[in-house]
Structures are given as structure tokens and as C-alpha cells.
Amino acid sequence: MLLLAPMEGLLDATLRDVLTRTGGIDRCVTEFIRVTNTVLPERAFIRVMPELLNGGRTRAGVPVRAQLLGSDPTLLAENAERLASLGPHGIDLNFGCPAKTVNQSRGGAVLLDEPELIGRIVAAVRRAVPAPVPVSAKMRLGFNDDARAEACAHAIAEAGADELVIHARTKAHGYRPPAYWERLAEVRASLPAHLRLPVIANGEIWTVADALRCQQVTGCEHLMIGRGMVTDPGLALAIKGLGHVPWHVLPPLMAVFWQQVSARVERRHRAGRLKQWLNYLRKRYPEAQVAFDELRLHNDPADIEAWLLRARAVETLTTEPSRALPAEMAQAC
Structure with missing residues (x-):
């Protein structure tokens, strides 16, 4: 367990x-x-x-x-x-x-x-x-x-x-x-x-x-x-020996994360929450390091939302259909 x-x-x-x-x-x-x-x-x-x-x-x-x-x-x-x-x-x-x-x-x-x-x-x-x-x-x-x-x-x-x-x-x-x-x-x-x-x-x-x-x-x-x-x-x-989570799965989940943060957290603190998570993720994913560097100085939620849109669009274009977000995750969104 x-x-x-x-x-x-x-x-x-x-x-x-x-x-x-x-x-x-x-x-x-x-x-x-x-x-x-x-x-x-x-x-x-x-x-x-x-x-x-x-x-x-x-x-x-x-x-x-x-x-x-x-x-x-x-x-x-x-x-x-x-x-x-x-x-x-x-x-x-x-x-x-x-x-x-x-x-x-x-x-x-x-x-x-x-x-x-x-x-x-x-x-x-x-x-x-x-x-x-x-x-x-x-x-x-x-x-x-x-x-x-x-x-x-x-x-x-x-x-x-x-x-x-x-x-x-x-x-x-x-x-x-x-x-x-x-x-x-x-x-x-x-x-x-x-x-x-x-x-x-x-x-x-x-x-x-x-x-x-x-x-x-x-x-x-x-x-x-x-x-x-x-x-x-x-x-x-x-x-559990059931595989791993590749980077392309994460931008859609970050969008879910951001949606909920936006509903619960004061506007001025929202960017910090996503950057906090990216700071951890960059220890495991090189792509997260790139994202963290790009967003490090941005605190306007509009900038974060624009980045999330771009990230999801890039992953959609570069990801084969068979490697898209698993159905159970997408339904949970």
C-alpha cells in the first residue's frame, strides 16, 4: 500500500x-x-x-x-x-x-x-x-x-x-x-x-x-x-512496477491544477503555486527546468495561462494519439 x-x-x-x-x-x-x-x-x-x-x-x-x-x-x-x-x-x-x-x-x-x-x-x-x-x-x-x-x-x-x-x-x-x-x-x-x-x-x-x-x-x-x-x-x-508518467502527460494536469488554484487562491499568489510545483518537477524532468526558467520572473496569472495554452498545444502537436492523456485522467478533468 x-x-x-x-x-x-x-x-x-x-x-x-x-x-x-x-x-x-x-x-x-x-x-x-x-x-x-x-x-x-x-x-x-x-x-x-x-x-x-x-x-x-x-x-x-x-x-x-x-x-x-x-x-x-x-x-x-x-x-x-x-x-x-x-x-x-x-x-x-x-x-x-x-x-x-x-x-x-x-x-x-x-x-x-x-x-x-x-x-x-x-x-x-x-x-x-x-x-x-x-x-x-x-x-x-x-x-x-x-x-x-x-x-x-x-x-x-x-x-x-x-x-x-x-x-x-x-x-x-x-x-x-x-x-x-x-x-x-x-x-x-x-x-x-x-x-x-x-x-x-x-x-x-x-x-x-x-x-x-x-x-x-x-x-x-x-x-x-x-x-x-x-x-x-x-x-x-x-x-508498483506499472510504468511511469512521461512529461507529455503533465501539461494537461497542470492545466487542471491551475484551474483549481485560480478558484481557491488569491490572484497574487497563484503563479507562485505553479512555480512551486515546477521547482520540484525540474529535479525529474528536463522540460520542467525549461518551463521554470521561462516562468521564474512572471507573476501575472495571464502570463501563466498563456504559457499553459502554449504547452498544451505543443504537446498535442508532438504527441502520438496512442500516447495522449489516458482516458481515465481526461474523464476526471
Whole structure:
């Protein structure tokens, strides 16, 4: 099973929609929905997870799990109960966000220094939502160090979580390579038989070779991929041995991406969103480097739209009919 990672400020509903159209992803997790001092209205959940209006799935039919972030077990449980009634494919709990502003508000990775509190949060949410609704958690190896990694994993499992994703770095490591897969393997192996639950590996999976080595080192069958999938939208397919996504498929998907960005994002920020994605894509596709260089200094949405029209026209002229956008992708548009 391959999961698409949540990434605040990057991998939102728009990119989830586009990337799941390319195939290979089995489930997504949303960016965090922050819970502070109240039970959120339905619109707050739908803003982060518009898939709730589509049966909890992306337009390509991939199920989405909603992620909550906070530190108050009672409030998280009450919000999880309301959220579960809207039809997500499970509730996920964030114990891994490394952002300073989040940690200063006692959310995300800072809770990894409090395994007992983590256990109370998971237990409260598990009690609050109907039994058929899965409850999962995502954690890092720790905050400043990994001394409590086993304790946190045990607390999550003991509290009744159905699944655990571990990002194989601490908060102090940030996103700097490497990912410490060997340490993840130790945490997974430390879970006694009566607490065994699926453990999913996350961190530094950019290629098929990375995926295979991660599985071998960690012992985890299932993986969560984030920046690797943003960089190479065909990575999930390739990991499953189902091919890859050539460049000619991407301009039509960028048009879908741009259409949704234009509907959701302020005009002055729209160009930045497409350039952000191109910045990742250029690590995999030479054509994306050319596109990034051409658009780097352009911030007028009209310039972006003109480029998209030209890019699609060029791909239409130079692409054989048999290599056109797959029918299932075109229908999803």
C-alpha cells in the first residue's frame, strides 16, 4: 500500500487531486486541521478536505483520511466525532509537524516528549468515533532526540490506533537527509505481539530504489511518499512496477491544477503555486527546468495561462494519439 503524505503549504487538496489522477496511490492524508479551543464548524473541515463533498475521495476515487492536530484530548475527541460524521476514510492524528509556530502552540512533534499525553489523545479519539472509522497517527522519531520513540509508539498502539506512520527523523533533523530507517526498524520491532499494528515508513523515498531499500531496512511493507511524488508524479506507479508518467502527460494536469488554484487562491499568489510545483518537477524532468526558467520572473496569472495554452498545444502537436492523456485522467478533468 502506498500513501500520499500530508504536507502543509504544498500537498493540499489541489495537488492531491492531480497526483492521484496519475495512479498508484492507495490513500491520501490531508494537511492538518488545527484544533485549539472549540469544536470546529463543518465548513472548517471541508475547507481543508473538500473531498468530504465527494464521498471522502479525490476525483480519481482515492480515499482520503482527515488529519487533526492539537493537544487537548477532549477537544480533539469532540472534533473527531463531528469530523467522522462527515464521511472521511478515517481520522489521523498529527504528532510529527516540525513547524516552530505549531510546536510553540503545543502541537505536532513537541508532543513526542509526552508519550502519556499522546496515549490519552489517541484513546479519547478512538472512543469518540464509531468503531468502523479507522484512527491512525503520524509521528517522528522524536523532538530533539529519539530517546522516547519506542514509548510514543507503544502509547499510540496501546491506546487503540489502527495504524502508525513514522517519519524516520526527529524534529531537530527537519527534512535534512538521511532518513534513519534503521531506527524506525528498531521502534517497529519493539512493539510486543499484543500491540502489533501496521507501521508505515516515511521519509526520503524519492525513487524506486529508495522504496525497495526502505522496505528492506525497516521491515515495513507499506510506505508513505510526499516530496518524491510531487517531484515525480509517476513514482507510485513505478514502485508498483506499472510504468511511469512521461512529461507529455503533465501539461494537461497542470492545466487542471491551475484551474483549481485560480478558484481557491488569491490572484497574487497563484503563479507562485505553479512555480512551486515546477521547482520540484525540474529535479525529474528536463522540460520542467525549461518551463521554470521561462516562468521564474512572471507573476501575472495571464502570463501563466498563456504559457499553459502554449504547452498544451505543443504537446498535442508532438504527441502520438496512442500516447495522449489516458482516458481515465481526461474523464476526471
